Amino acid sequence: MHEATVDISAVIPVGSRRDDVAALVGEYAEGLRSAGVSFEVIVVLGGDCNGVAAQLAEMADANDWLRLIELARDFGESSALTAGFDAARGRSILTLPAYYQVVPAELPKLVAAGEESDMVIAVRWPRAGSALEGWRRNVFHGVLNFITGQRYRDLGCGVRLMKREVAEEIPLYGERHRFFPTLARSRGYQVREIEVAQSPQDDFRGRYRVREYLHRLLDILTLFFLVRFIKKPLRFFGTIGFIVGALGVLFLAVLIVQRLFFGVGLADRPALLLSSLMVVLGVQIFALGLIGELVIFTHARELKEYAVRRVIGGDRPAGED
């Protein structure tokens, strides 16, 4: 990242889901201006946005607070954000979606709250939408909150203001941007939720298909692993493997006892296949955990398990005694 020269860098990743980006950028800028801070806006274009690119380039020529980054193709939102962070010159970084989620005029609320916390995330509230959507959202966040032990109400909202070091420290790739607050808090940063009015143009028509649900489910599993077991793979794989394997062994023991003492034949029992399959699966999962331990051991130095807030005292020059 560059040296900090402005208060806030707003990073807008533009992907396939987008509204009128040029109009939106203008509204965001208006909102930030009313917050009374110096700012810049960085729009990261992921590939196929021809019309938008020309329009924004024109706009960038007229306004020196606007910059454009064009990526070769759409690498996904996390990569776009990372590209934007790399170019950012703000003391704080604000991520904004390229589609309507919140009312841009509400941004000053976020900026004000950003003074006190390491990260402030917007919660769209009050929330429009059907009861089914609300229910779906509650289930998703309920499961996530249960697993991570953190409390969030709207991880789908891309409006997040964070101190520069948060963006620098947490690597984003794949779909991880969605869980940015979770990852930030697990690194010890304070994250606060702020209620912000939802934009009337915010809608999800046709966004939630079966595939989407499956992705969310795998996301949850990923997060579970990342937050809890990143340095202890054997605790994760070992426990699962042990349970599966132990069930298999137990089942096998029952079969053997039946064979030895109750005269039930073993050779013609498909249950034997099931139980040995479970043993095999258990050992395989366990072995994966061992391989995980090898990975962690050989690459451990790159992963710091702790995060230091500050070091107090001890500034005595060496060799004074």
Place this chain on the structure above:
Amino acid sequence: MSGRREADCPLDFSVVVPLYNEEESVQLLYERITEAVAPMGRAYEILFVNDGSRDRTLEIAAGLASRDPHLKVIEFRGNYGQTPAMAAGIDHARGRFIVTMDGDLQNDPADIPVMLDELTEDFDMVVGWRKNRQDKLITRKVPSWIANRLIGKVTGVPIKDNGCSLKVYRASVIKKVPLYSEMHRFIPAMASIAGARVREVPVRHHARQFGQSKYGLSRVYKVLLDLLAIKTITGFAQRPLVWFGMLAIPFALLSLAFLVASLVPLFGEPGALSLPFAGTALLLAALSFFLVMGGALGELIYTTGDLDMSRYSGITAVTSRERLPEGAPQAPQPGSQGALGDA
């Protein structure tokens, strides 16, 4: 970080103490450590690592640090656990030797000078042995005794007391040992694969004065898993394929047995081949194959890893020397050494 040399260690030794909710003992701890090490007349620093305490630990420690330039407080953003706290202290330490100890005053700082003396040219690490341990028998001492025997057997580094935090390391050695998860219990074993020579010295142990013990029986299961991980990492550090191959052997034999059992009907009495037997044989064969492949993957991981494995030989020497008479107070007084140093 890892590439530190002697030149980057301007001090003689660093005392690293992880603190978690120790507001009652932190002041006393600081005084005891200072009393013990200051008269030695060597350049030292004390590193308190505040592991996200929720009480006044940080406040008190910071207050002490503002008055004593020897004391440095490292404040974590959250609670990460004892091993990461030690790792942070070790990463920040500037001494040529590093002393680690618990923050609950169960270790006696007066043992530090003795242990530093024990760390002669021949050794890289001196570990404390709580000979007269002041803890509950059933919940602490018995599990610990079993764990130590097991750890000794599995790792091949027969240390009587792995759980004792009071240890002295040569900085150049400990900074190379990866510390993560809850591996602080296995530091001697981990270090020994780096060729470290370990000595064990009896130290005093006091009953808990303040607060609650933070560990209980629940860790047995964790220790067992960690131990298995350590075994994988250390015992076969350079040959994962062999280690996984060994794992595969019993399953391969079992597979063979089932295969024979399934083929028996073909030769003896008439009847169909046993499908469950044949299936089980195949499954087990697949498992042994999977494990060998896992070993190959392990080889790949080691080759690309950032550890210089050529340095990691299996040589280690462990000696134990009785220094303290049972229950008696410490013989050499740190003060006398200080007087010598001043003279």
